[in-house]
Amino acid sequence: MNIDPSLIAIQGELKVLEDEETLIYLKGNDTSGFNRTLRFQIKTIPLHGDLYDSDGRILGVNKLTSTKSSYPYDKGCVIKFVSEKDFFNEPYSLDRGFVDSDFSFAAVAPDDEYKASSPAKQEMTVVNVNDPPTLSIPYTEKTVHAFSSLSWDPDLCSNGFTSSKCKSKMITNEIEVNDVDNNIDFVRVDISSTQGMISLNSEHLNKTDFASCSNRTQLDLESSILWNCKGSGNGDQEMTFIALPLDLNDIFRNLTYESLNIGVDTVVVAIYDGEGQECLSSIEHAERLKNNMHMGTPTVHHHCTSVIRSLSIKIVKYDVPELGAMRKVPFQLKIACFFAVTVIMLFTTILPMIRWRNARKELKATQRKNRKRTRTKQAAMSRKEKMLRRSRVARIYRKTQEASGSMEYRSETSGEMGSYDDRCSDEDSSGFEYISDEEQSFESLSSQESQDHEIPFEVITNDLLDDDDNDYDDHGSRDYFNDRNNRFV
Numbered sequence: 162m163n164i165d166p167s168l169i170a171i172q173g174e175l176k177v178l179e180d181e182e183t184l185i186y187l188k189g190n191d192t193s194g195f196n197r198t199l200r201f202q203i204k205t206i207p208l209h210g211d212l213y214d215s216d217g218r219i220l221g222v223n224k225l226t227s228t229k230s231s232y233p234y235d236k237g238c239v240i241k242f243v244s245e246k247d248f249f250n251e252p253y254s255l256d257r258g259f260v261d262s263d264f265s266f267a268a269v270a271p272d273d274e275y276k277a278s279s280p281a282k283q284e285m286t287v288v289n290v291n292d293p294p295t296l297s298i299p300y301t302e303k304t305v306h307a308f309s310s311l312s313w314d315p316d317l318c319s320n321g322f323t324s325s326k327c328k329s330k331m332i333t334n335e336i337e338v339n340d341v342d343n344n345i346d347f348v349r350v351d352i353s354s355t356q357g358m359i360s361l362n363s364e365h366l367n368k369t370d371f372a373s374c375s376n377r378t379q380l381d382l383e384s385s386i387l388w389n390c391k392g393s394g395n396g397d398q399e400m401t402f403i404a405l406p407l408d409l410n411d412i413f414r415n416l417t418y419e420s421l422n423i424g425v426d427t428v429v430v431a432i433y434d435g436e437g438q439e440c441l442s443s444i445e446h447a448e449r450l451k452n453n454m455h456m457g458t459p460t461v462h463h464h465c466t467s468v469i470r471s472l473s474i475k476i477v478k479y480d481v482p483e484l485g486a487m488r489k490v491p492f493q494l495k496i497a498c499f500f501a502v503t504v505i506m507l508f509t510t511i512l513p514m515i516r517w518r519n520a521r522k523e524l525k526a527t528q529r530k531n532r533k534r535t536r537t538k539q540a541a542m543s544r545k546e547k548m549l550r551r552s553r554v555a556r557i558y559r560k561t562q563e564a565s566g567s568m569e570y571r572s573e574t575s576g577e578m579g580s581y582d583d584r585c586s587d588e589d590s591s592g593f594e595y596i597s598d599e600e601q602s603f604e605s606l607s608s609q610e611s612q613d614h615e616i617p618f619e620v621i622t623n624d625l626l627d628d629d630d631n632d633y634d635d636h637g638s639r640d641y642f643n644d645r646n647n648r649f650v
Contacts, residue, residue: 252289252460290463296336333417350409356421388401
């Protein structure tokens with residue numbers, strides 16, 4: 162199509178509500194003075210919605226409207242816009258940004274060779290209409306043991322809750338909240354129980370607001386005050402606070418419940434979303450939108466809606482024998498622990514005992530060898546000493562025999578010197594015993610022999626002789642001993 166400057170498409174701006182069908186009037190003008198009949202051609206389509214012609218056809222790119230606009234062009238051509246479900250682009254935040262849903266069109270003269278104007282933009286603002294959040298709890302009943310100081314071990318129960326010592330608290334992670342309004346508006350949350358104590362996730366308590374709504378009578382509200390915030394989020398029987406819907410998933414994670422009494426308790430979770438009565442007022446919504454830097458048209462709240470879910474909890478008496486019950490351990494883990502303990506015992510007990518036994522055996526063997534070596538050495542020394550003693554006695558005996566033979570020989574050949582008995586009985590005037598030359602020779606010889614062998618006659622006793630008397634019979638030693646315990650005579 163050729164561009165005709167005399168044809169003009171008039172730009173439009175329209176604000177519509179979420180999930181509502183809206184009629185849009187496309188307008189143009191013919192400034193050529195020929196007052197030509199106009200139709201409109203869609204140049205671009207909205208990203209989050211559809212355009213419908215008056216006959217129900219979907220208008221796509223380059224499609225012409227079936228209706229016509231005649232001079233003076235004040236009515237234009239009507240089409241219908243249907244936004245995408247749950248889509249809105251106001252209010253918006255800096256984080257989320259503004260999402261465009263505009264489209265463009267051109268005025269066309271079908272009777273003049275379909276000459277067309279330059280495209281014009283139709284701006285579309287889709288305002289959020291409040292949708293209540295969804296709240297789901299996958300179970301309706303739980304069982305918990307009555308609270309006991311012996312039944313909760315923080316170290317044992319921090320990672321798992323299957324142990325018998327972790328049954329006095331109910332831990333839930335299955336409460337889920339969803340909000341199609343993309344966390345734009347705050348909601349009121351109530352949690353209550355009949356007799357138990359409820360604690361929220363301490364790591365995400367900063368996402369809750371208990372303080373600003375604790376005394377709503379101070380606010381300049383246009384309606385009567387029906388509720389105030391209460392509690393702290395830790396060990397409360399009842400609590401009321403304000404939070405963003407999607408933040409509740411973090412707040413409810415690891416929510417704990419415990420009770421002091423045996424019986425049946427009901428935990429009720431309620432979310433109030435909307436405006437007025439049990440919900441936040443319009444003033445509170447506007448103030449919080451401003452604080453969260455939300456811009457554009459505020460959410461449209463038609464009324465106050467609530468979502469309520471309940472959970473029944475059975476509180477039973479704490480079974481004392483169960484305190485000693487062990488956590489169920491997988492069979493594979495038991496086998497692994499058994500082998501680990503066996504290896505530890507092998508290296509810490511059995512191997513040291515084996516080494517100690519081997520060392521003891523080696524010590525005993527060494528002691529036996531030393532005793533045997535000592536006995537062998539003693540026996541050898543004893544034999545050597547006996548042989549030495551025998552040789553000494555034999556030498557002394559031979560010397561004595563030689564000396565005795567010489568003395569007898571001299572006595573027989575010295576008749577001229579007088580008898581031996583007479584000489585032995587004579588004494589001089591000085592009183593000394595007379596000793597003949599032969600006796601002096603024998604005593605000097607015996608003394609010389611004793612000095613040569615360093616063995617005096619006095620040490621030759623019965624202790625130095627062998628116990629076997631026959632050892633000396635061969636040498637005739639008995640003929641020269643009057644007493645074995647005395648010296649030679």
